[in-house]
Amino acid sequence: xxxxxxxxxxxxxxxxxxxxxxxxxxxxxxxxxxxxxxxxxxxxxxxxxxxxxxxxxxxxxxxxxxxxxxxxxxxxxxxxxxxxxxxxxxxxxxxxxxxxxxxxxxxxxxxxxxxxxxxxxxxxxxxxxxxxxxxxxxxxxxxxxxxxxxxxxxxxxxxxxxxxxxxxxxxxxxxxxxxxxxxxxxxxxxxxxxxxxxxxxxxxxxxxxxxxxxxxxxxxxxxxxxxxxxxxxxxxxxxxxxxxxxxxxxxxxxxxxxxxxxxxxxxxxxxxxxxxxxxxxxxxxxxxxxxxxxxxxxxxxxxxxxxxxxxxxxxxxxxxxxxxxxxxxxxxxxxxxxxxxxxxxxxxxxxxxxxx
Amino acid sequence: xxxxxxxxxxxxxxxxxxxxxxxxxxxxxxxxxxxxxxxxxxxxxxxxxxxxxxxxxxxxxxxxxxxxxxxxxxxxxxxxxxxxxxxxxxxxxxxxxxxxxxxxxxxxxxxxxxxxxxxxxxxxxxxxxxxxxxxxxxxxxxxxxxxxxxxxxxxxxxxxxxxxxxxxxxxxxxxxxxxxxxxxxxxxxxxxxxxxxxxxxxxxxxxxxxxxxxxxxxxxxxxxxxxxxxxxxxxxxxxxxxxxxxxxxxxxxxxxxxxxxxxxxxxxxxxxxxxxxxxxxxxxxxxxxxxxxxxxxxxxxxxxxxxxxxxxxxxxxxxxxxxxxxxxxxxxxxxxxxxxxxxxxxxxxxxxxxxxxxxxxxxxxxxxxxxxxxxxxxxxxxxxxxxxxxxxxxxxxxxxxxxxxxxxxxxxxxxxxxxxxxxxxxxxxxxxxxxxxxxxxxxxxxxxxxxxxxxxxxxxxxxxxxxxxxxxxxxxxxxxxxxxxxxxxxxxxxxxxxxxxxxxxxxxxxxxxxxxxxxxxxxxxxxxxxxxxxxxxxxxxxxxxxxxxx
Numbered sequence: 010x011x012x013x014x015x016x017x018x019x020x021x022x023x024x025x026x027x028x029x030x031x032x033x034x035x036x037x038x039x040x041x042x043x044x045x046x047x048x049x050x051x052x053x054x055x056x057x058x059x060x061x062x063x064x065x066x067x068x069x070x071x072x073x074x075x076x077x078x079x080x081x082x083x084x085x086x087x088x089x090x091x092x093x094x095x096x097x098x099x100x101x102x103x104x105x106x107x108x109x110x111x112x113x114x115x116x117x118x119x120x121x122x123x124x125x126x127x128x129x130x131x132x133x134x135x136x137x138x139x140x141x142x143x144x145x146x147x148x149x150x151x152x153x154x155x156x157x158x159x160x161x162x163x164x165x166x167x168x169x170x171x172x173x174x175x176x177x178x179x180x181x182x183x184x185x186x187x188x189x190x191x192x193x194x195x196x197x198x199x200x201x202x203x204x205x206x207x208x209x210x211x212x213x214x215x216x217x218x219x220x221x222x223x224x225x226x227x228x229x230x231x232x233x234x235x236x237x238x239x240x241x242x243x244x245x246x247x248x249x250x251x252x253x254x255x256x257x258x259x260x261x262x263x264x265x266x267x268x269x270x271x272x273x274x275x276x277x278x279x280x281x282x283x284x285x286x287x288x289x290x291x292x293x294x295x296x297x298x299x300x301x302x303x304x305x306x307x308x309x310x311x312x313x314x315x316x317x318x319x320x321x322x323x324x325x326x327x328x329x330x331x332x333x334x335x336x337x338x339x340x341x342x343x344x345x346x347x348x349x350x351x352x353x354x355x356x357x358x359x360x361x362x363x364x365x
Numbered sequence: 366x367x368x369x370x371x372x373x374x375x376x377x378x379x380x381x382x383x384x385x386x387x388x389x390x391x392x393x394x395x396x397x398x399x400x401x402x403x404x405x406x407x408x409x410x411x412x413x414x415x416x417x418x419x420x421x422x423x424x425x426x427x428x429x430x431x432x433x434x435x436x437x438x439x440x441x442x443x444x445x446x447x448x449x450x451x452x453x454x455x456x457x458x459x460x461x462x463x464x465x466x467x468x469x470x471x472x473x474x475x476x477x478x479x480x481x482x483x484x485x486x487x488x489x490x491x492x493x494x495x496x497x498x499x500x501x502x503x504x505x506x507x508x509x510x511x512x513x514x515x516x517x518x519x520x521x522x523x524x525x526x527x528x529x530x531x532x533x534x535x536x537x538x539x540x541x542x543x544x545x546x547x548x549x550x551x552x553x554x555x556x557x558x559x560x561x562x563x564x565x566x567x568x569x570x571x572x573x574x575x576x577x578x579x580x581x582x583x584x585x586x587x588x589x590x591x592x593x594x595x596x597x598x599x600x601x602x603x604x605x606x607x608x609x610x611x612x613x614x615x616x617x618x619x620x621x622x623x624x625x626x627x628x629x630x631x632x633x634x635x636x637x638x639x640x641x642x643x644x645x646x647x648x649x650x651x652x653x654x655x656x657x658x659x660x661x662x663x664x665x666x667x668x669x670x671x672x673x674x675x676x677x678x679x680x681x682x683x684x685x686x687x688x689x690x691x692x693x694x695x696x697x698x699x700x701x702x703x704x705x706x707x708x709x710x711x712x713x714x715x716x717x718x719x720x721x722x723x724x725x726x727x728x729x730x731x732x733x734x735x736x737x738x739x740x741x742x743x744x745x746x747x748x749x750x751x752x753x754x755x756x757x758x759x760x761x762x763x764x765x766x767x768x769x770x771x772x773x774x775x776x777x778x779x780x781x782x783x784x785x786x787x788x789x790x791x792x793x794x795x796x797x798x799x800x801x802x803x804x805x806x807x808x809x810x811x812x813x814x815x816x817x818x819x820x821x822x823x824x825x826x827x828x829x830x831x832x833x834x835x836x837x838x839x840x841x842x843x844x845x846x847x848x849x850x851x852x853x854x855x856x857x858x859x860x861x862x863x864x865x866x867x868x869x870x871x872x873x874x875x876x877x878x879x880x881x882x883x884x885x886x887x888x889x890x891x892x893x894x895x896x897x898x899x900x901x902x903x904x905x906x907x908x909x910x911x912x913x914x915x
Contacts, residue, residue: 071818076818099826100821100822101821101822109819111815113815113818115816115834117838127823173822176823176824182822
């Protein structure tokens with residue numbers, strides 16, 4: 010390894026990847042938390058790592074931040090090796106900002122002192138420009154003398170973000186930052202924080218186990234399971250064009266129907282679709298919002314349940330084969346449970362072939 | 366906002382976590398210094414002299430082993446019972462005096478076992494006033510329990526050692542168990558059930574840790590146990606060493622003490638289980654105490670008062686009475702004119718030892734947190750080993766190390782001369798690093814690991830984290846460590862007896878000399894001073910713990 014600096018030399022260029030991870034392996038007690046994973050993040054994007062708990066996403070974040078080290082593989086930040094499985098740059102030398110789920114504010118320091126923690130001594134005094142700038146950014150300029158326990162969860166969250174941003178990190182890592190917040194406030198705080206982060210134009214990786222959060226935030230989503238990346242793409246791609254049954258189920262409500270494959274087409278009892286990627290064990294995925302049902306005495310399907318959800322209602326339909334699918338429709342539709350119905354696709358919606 | 370500015374922090378070639386390597390090396394060096402005396406002993410003990418075992422040791426060993434087990438078991442149970450019940454009482458309930466008792470009950474910590482011991486013997490012993498009155502009422506042959514017995518020493522040591530259990534349990538109750546207890550109550554569980562199912566499991570680490578301290582204190586006590594005529598391994602070592610001057614035999618016997626100490630350490634690990642209750646960054650809610658009234662309130666107040674009176678107030682009153690009686694006799698307390706000198710010797714020793722112990726403890730615990738690894742963990746465990754050995758054994762070990770270093774001629778004679786104050790401080794530090802380290806370690810464990818990780822990701826190196834995060838957040842545990850170590854040092858007897866330079870007398874030596882000649886009334890003044898000196902920091906600390914700053 011050579012002596013160099015962890016510096017983003019040219020912010021306008023996308024030539025230098027922010028993070029490059031190759032063949033990363035990290036094992037705890039013989040369980041691979043991160044299993045031969047490779048990933049490149051190459052622009053000022055807001056990347057969301059999403060997956061069920063225990064899928065290795067937080068471990069991956071800690072590896073990038075240097076809080077834990079690789080068993081083997083390589084992690085590079087801005088063209089510098091920071092961990093090659095033998096030697097690792099300690100976290101304090103990586104210039105990576107971190108925000109934890111529990112905010113981890115220093116309870117013995119005021120808001121001002123917390124935000125100034127990562128700055129050099131001469132830069133973090135009472136009238137620190139940087140600290141005040143950060144507090145303005147997160148809208149907490151009036152709170153500088155308060156202690157963490159005097160703040161609400163959302164305010165603590167914003168202090169944690171300001172603290173992580175103050176030393177001008179070249180990469181920001183957010184580990185389930187909204188999980189500890191009250192559900193009612195979460196959406197608002199999430200918007201605020203995401204806006205703040207976007208304003209700073211610092212590349213950011215956010216870890217979450219909530220699919221709705223992932224869909225609403227990320228420029229790019231990376232879905233993880235069992236220590237591996239199972240799909241990567243925009244929110245739209247991951248939701249509407251999942252490649253596997255796991256991603257389809259994890260990212261939203263979905264029903265699966267068996268298919269018959271002929272040539273390049275897969276056909277299920279509701280329709281057919283082209284197979285774009287060859288799969289060994291294909292299944293057809295339909296999401297409730299894809300389907301429309303209509304009362305029809307001659308229909309071969311039966312409505313067996315209706316769940317009211319406020320703006321919409323979800324109908325569960327038993328198809329001729331005995332399998333069930335769900336359809337999400339306006340609350341204005343009224344069909345009696347037990348009625349015969351026909352099932353069709355909404356305009357522009359098609360079934361998707363996924364791998365089992 | 367502007368583009369993320371170009372940072373100029375340079376990254377060293379990191380073949381290892383370079384800053385960590387410095388810490389680890391420093392810790393290792395310290396560790397070697399700390400365990401050198403123990404190692405020296407161990408090496409001698411490993412080459413057993415079978416003749417010696419057969420002749421001098423083996424004949425008395427079974428009785429000594431039995432005595433040791435009996436006293437440790439008895440004192441452990443009694444201290445656990447008194448300490449944890451009182452802690453629960455003052456934390457979970459409100460009753461007249463409960464706030465006062467919540468710190469006052471720690472005060473018997475200031476009463477050295479050998480002082481409560483000689484007061485007890487003088488008052489309740491065969492020639493004491495109690496038994497004389499008893500005989501005058503019920504006749505010369507009236508039965509009276511034998512005070513100078515295993516039972517007697519268990520009661521005395523239980524009464525002076527329960528504050529360890531009380532303090533640690535109360536702190537754990539306040540810090541952690543409050544929210545869980547109330548959660549359990551809200552789930553419809555009765556208080557007793559909630560205590561058993563939620564609070565007790567959460568307290569287990571604190572109970573195990575305090576029980577271990579109590580056991581160690583008991584194992585290593587020789588002055589009290591000897592005064593009560595009970596034969597333990599520690600007494601055996603001391604007798605071999607002082608009475609017969611047989612260092613070899615004492616070394617050999619120390620193996621047995623080693624075995625006991627290892628057992629206690631192992632048992633504490635087992636008792637503590639895999640539980641680790643590292644608190645998150647935020648504070649959890651404490652207990653909301655329940656108001657007691659009527660008989661229950663009287664009972665609670667009475668129980669606290671009784672313990673306090675028996676363990677502290679009554680013996681202090683007795684000492685005061687003796688001191689007064691003594692001052693009215695013309696012969697005067699011998700050596701009173703040297704009192705100031707003795708007291709300042711004691712305090713000098715206590716302050717130096719506490720400083721050394723705290724610095725070493727902070728270094729070792731921070732290394733374990735910041736540069737985690739088997740080595741750092743081992744260092745923390747190994748450094749407490751001195752606390753598990755009787756002072757007399759440590760003293761021999763220190764002498765052996767000093768002699769060895771002396772022979773190399775590396776250090777100036779004046780520093781090394783066996784019997785210097787420095788060697789005394791060294792001995793006491795090796796002996797009392799344990800309680801300091803354990804306290805600071807548990808204080809640090811209250812600082813969530815996310816705080817450490819946050820600080821690291823914000824660019825703070827190990828030293829900065831220790832200074833800016835760990836120390837401020839574990840300040841009270843550092844204070845506690847200072848108090849525990851100084852109180853222990855003021856009370857320390859065998860190390861001082863064996864390592865002091867000629868003419869360097871401390872208060873404890875003074876008391877020991879007088880009480881071992883049954884000159885109880887004359888020992889009252891220095892004994893009182895020790896108790897008061899020790900009580901002052903205990904009170905300060907204990908009150909601080911009740912109302913923590915911030």
